[in-house]
Amino acid sequence: MTNPAATTEKSATVKLVLDGKNVEARKGETILEVATANGVHIPTLCYMKKLNPIGSCRVCSVEVEGNSGPVMSCVTPVVDGMQVRTDTDLIKRYRQQMIRFILVNHPLDCPVCERSGECSLQNRTMEFNVADQLFFTTDHEREKVVDWGVIRYDRNLCVMCERCVRVCHEIQGVSAYRIDGTGIKAKINTQDGSPLDCDFCGQCVAVCPVGALNSGVVLPARSWEVQRTRSICSHCAVGCALSVETKTNMVARISSVDGVGVNDGNLCSRGRFGVQAYQSKGRLAAPESRFNGESRTLSWDAALDETANRLKAIVEKHGPDSVAVIAGERLTNEDAYILQKVFRAGLAANRIDTLSNIRNRKLNSGLFGAYGASAPLVPYSTMEKAGCFLSFGCDMEKENPVIANMARVVMRDKGTGLYIANSRNVGFMPDPKARIRYEYGAEVELAAKLADPASAKDAVADMARALVGHGSPLIFIGKEIHDHPNSENIMAALTALASKLNGWTLLYREYANTQGTNDMGLSPANFPGYARVDDKEAVAHFESKWGLELDPLFVREEDIFADLESGKIKGLLVAGADPATHFPNGGAALAAMAKAEFLAVVDSFRTPTTEIAHLILPSCVSVEKDGTYTNNEGRAQAFSRAVTPTTDSRPEWRIFQELGQRFGLVRTYSATAKITEEIADAVKAYEGFTMARLAGEGGLAAYPGAAPSGFKFDKAHTKDIRTKEYPMLLLTGNSLFHLDSLSRASDALNGIEPHALVEISAEDAKEAGIIDGAEVAVESALGSVMAVARVDGRSPRGVAYMVKGFENAPALRLVERGQGAAAARIRKA
CATH class of the missing domain: 3.40.50.740 (Rossmann fold)
Structure with missing residues (x-):
């Protein structure tokens, strides 16, 4: 990936000599990018195309005429007249030394290491013919493996490439890791040193070039023993490409490949760690x-x-x-x-x-009849040309999490702005000025004001002006809107907003083939x-x-x-x-x-x-x-x-x-x-x-329908369904870790989230005498289900949010047909 700091004047070109050949490149490209584009192999260890250059391993170093020593090709931009040599004797010796430094305290656990056979360090060691070790330490002690459940960290194997830190920050947006210490004592740690508590997407495991970060789901096979079959994830509607790795007719692991599929190698926790479900003892065995x-x-x-x-x-x-x-x-x-x-x-x-x-027939079988070419269904590549993003009634990080990864990459590389409008505080956490927490039921009024800055005030007016200023917004629309009793008016208002600003809408689907079952x-x-x-x-x-x-x-x-x-x-x-x-x-x-x-x-x-x-x-x-x-x-x-x-x-x-x-x-x-x-x-x-x-x-798919000439909608506020007996508004939605019986059949995912959670505000919790982690009864006029309280600041006072998909705590049993939420009360169990 091109370093954003070096992308000025991308249309300009420079001429340089690469291993004796005259080449032309775009100004701002790195030596490594130019070499790769011209078929010249430069070995790497810490570099990944989808991450900003790290420059920690120095394995990619090359000679540049006029420089006193080797320079790192992954972070050095080309300049006019530059002369680069990538494979001299000096560079070969230098790379050997870099590998020896890395190997100083690296255990020779290759026969039992999970990465054996697909380890970048093994590959570079063999490629550089590093057959001896010239450096030693005398005070090194082997450290214990840190067990974070589905993810384990072996400090002894870590080469401090920083890939895990970068992918967690740049693409996952969690920033769960930091570098603790300096020099030979440096190691990866969580931000506060406590056990890892994150999305458990496994991105860090996927990018680790060695066996330092590995899966807590023990694999029954080595890399050379498995067969790999290209597949598509069956959990949500993103459509992520993945590789099913099998041995003796058993699924050993789910992996992915960078640069392949709409997901570019990214997967979420369900996609990566839900593997046990396929061989679950809970499977139906016979008619x-x-x-x-x-x-x-x-x-x-x-x-x-x-x-x-x-x-x-x-x-x-x-x-x-x-x-x-x-x-x-x-x-x-x-x-x-x-x-x-x-x-x-x-x-x-x-x-x-x-x-x-x-x-909701209007947003499924009736989608194209209602919206035609303005239907909320656009290629993911639309993100690249969007002027800004607006997440409306959408929890991007939990509903279709890999779309959130895509959006982060565009925001990083293009500086695309993100704005969030939701009834709760959901993930992504942009600048507070770019966030509006509306009252559930006021969605149409808000969308109409965003389309007309003159009619808006304060934060709404600021966001409306920002959307107009950026132009061409891509509006992500979540399941909360799909299930809303006023979804028809909300969708019409959001489609009108997108149309006015020459933008687009994208409706998040819930299942792997929700769209396809409509099509069929x-x-x-x-x-x-x-x-x-x-x-x-x-x-x-x-x-x-x-x-x-x-x-x-x-x-x-x-x-x-x-x-x-x-x-x-x-x-x-x-x-x-x-x-x-x-x-x-x-x-x-x-x-x-x-x-x-x-x-x-x-x-x-x-x-x-x-x-x-x-x-x-x-x-x-x-x-x-x-x-x-x-x-x-x-x-x-x-x-x-x-x-x-x-x-x-x-x-x-x-x-x-x-x-x-x-x-x-x-x-x-x-x-x-x-x-x-x-x-x-x-x-x-x-x-x-x-x-x-x-x-x-x-x-x-080439869907039918011309764009309607306009979208009419009623701006009326949806009626508040709360009562004296049931004074809280209960919203429901998907967990990051569970959707239905498929994810619930995975021991690993159940280990991360074993119980249905209900989020309530600190004020409501204090009033009810509820503490974080306590078992509570969530009740509506339709019945009661048990859940575990999560006391946080996501939901405003008077609003609770419960994850669905737990058959032993079915949140939707509390919601009346035709409603998107329930009037509820929460009490100590």
């Missing part, structure tokens, strides 16, 4: 049936026969609207496509939905590609592509849970979702599903929803199958199977296909790639997409 209080294991044929026969019988007796599907948003595009095809073509059943779509028609209104199911041309199109005649399909967007409660829906298939935990008033959702005559659940893990199912069909996790996901920016990316299932589970599309055969459908698919090809043929937005094409950087 199960539960009728008349009796649970028994079934063969796949028996389970599929039972499922198909019961659903067909319900349709024959009560009609196709009596059967419904609730699909999870971690299904691949291929899973989702086959699911809707099987139920529409096989049963004429069109009540197909996701939890996100049920909660998991909606009662749309076929794949957003064509309406009641549109004659669309029906004819899919009849042609599917080679069959469809029965009439009717748009039924009524609440599935209400119709389960009333008995209109008799049969339900839940595929990869847990409404009992992840839908507002989950207790009522659970009770409604329990009323179904037949409930089948397809999942990889046991959940409160599987516990009431009549039949359970175990599905594969992402590392056990092929497929594609479509991320926040509309980028479809392919991933490949890394291991074969260790349980009797199957990919979801195969389960759905076999149900389709029992429904009377003839066409089948021999591989995931065949479904991808059919999607490309049938869905214009995915035209030309194949597994092969999407295996690298993926492809951006």
Whole structure:
């Protein structure tokens, strides 16, 4: 990465001589950058392209004519007329000496070191032919390894390259580390010397060139023993590229590669340390049936026969609207496509939905109808050209944390300003003047004032003028806005603000394929590609592509849970979702599903929803199958199977296909790639997409719709739902470490955050007699859940924030349907 201090006059060029050859370079580039661009290898140890140059190891030193000694190529900018030699005898000897200095007290633990075989110090030692040691110390004592849970620090192996310090500061924004001491006694330490308490992203482990910082999740393999399979993270919607490292059909480690994927090698805690979930003992092992209080294991044929026969019988007796599907948003595009095809073509059943779509159709299946080309979905590369960033109702560091990494890099390299508007104090911590903490419910009024500085006062006016001054803002919009009861007006106001300032909006999605499941028609209104199911041309199109005649399909967007409660829906298939935990008033959702005559659940893990199912069909996790996901920016990316299932589970599309055969459908698919090809043929937005094409950087879907001419919205303040009995406003959101049953199946992540936390202000805590870390009861009119109190300054007085995703403390069970928050009270347990 070019040193920002040396990037002036980038359009100007200089001429220099590099190893006897005349080359031309941009002014401000370093010798190392110019050499790399011209195919000249200069070895490095501390240097990383994505970090500002460090210059601590001196391994990259070269000779520059006129200088009295070697200079570090990573920090030295080129100048006109410079003559550089990179591989002289002097430089070779100098590099050998640098390695010897580093090796003075470095233990010869290579046979048992986690980095053995992929250690930069090993590589440089061999490259420079350092076969002897000329330097020794007499007072060195081996120090104990520091255990910080999922991260361990071995001071004895540390080469003080400072990569961990820099990546934590520059990209992660936590600045958890500092250098403690000087010279040979220097070591890495936490800022205050206490145990590490951070994001536990593992970025420091990833960048460590040796084994000093390593994973607390013990690896059952060495680097030369593993096979690496390119994959896409299945936790959130960023779409991070990662490498699944396997040995003897077991996942040993999740790693990443700098410069690869939208994430440039960055991962969060879930992506890096959630690896244990794949081999969790909590995985569903085989099909199960539960009728008349009796649970028994079934063969796949028996389970599929039972499922198909019961659903067909319900349709024959009560009609196709009596059967419904609730699909999870971690299904691949291929899973989702086959699911809707099987139920529409096989049963004429069109009540197909996701939890996100049920909660907010306008921002899911109705997104392009409402916003067209102004939809809140833009390439991540838009950050590079944005005049500034505005995070609105968004906790960037917790919702989609690697997007926060991307934003930090742009802020570092381009000086892009960041502004935050939120109902709580969330991460990133810009200058206080760049932050507004609004009252929940006042979002539309605030957005309107930001678009009209003349109507605003004080801090709002300052921020409004700053946004106008920068121009072209990229507005990050969080889950709080998606789930808000007034989200339609808020989104219209924010879209109008972006449009007025020639900017963009980006809506944070929750799951790996929330966007893709929308694209693939998991909606009662749309076929794949957003064509309406009641549109004659669309029906004819899919009849042609599917080679069959469809029965009439009717748009039924009524609440599935209400119709389960009333008995209109008799049969339900839940595929990869847990409404009992992840839908507002989950207790009522659970009770409604329990009323179904037949409930089948397809999942990889046991959940409160599987516990009431009549039949359970175990599905594969992402590392056990092929497929594609479509991320926040509309980028479809392919991933490949890394291991074969260790349980009797199957990919979801195969389960759905076999149900389709029992429904009377003839066409089948021999591989995931065949479904991808059919999607490309049938869905214009995915035209030309194949597994092969999407295996690298993926492809951006070509979504429909022209930009609307304007956006109207009501500025009225949302009604405050707090009462005398329940005087606090309870907001819910995602934890950095947990999202659902996948992350909860990881011992490492559970070790970091074992309990659901509820954040309350110091004033509210004092009034209730609650101390930090105490167990508390969080109550609303719908019930009570237990949590652990986190007393901090993030939430204002009268507002609490509870993480969701804990099936044993389901925060959303306290929230009424149609609401984004709950009136609550918190008391000592």
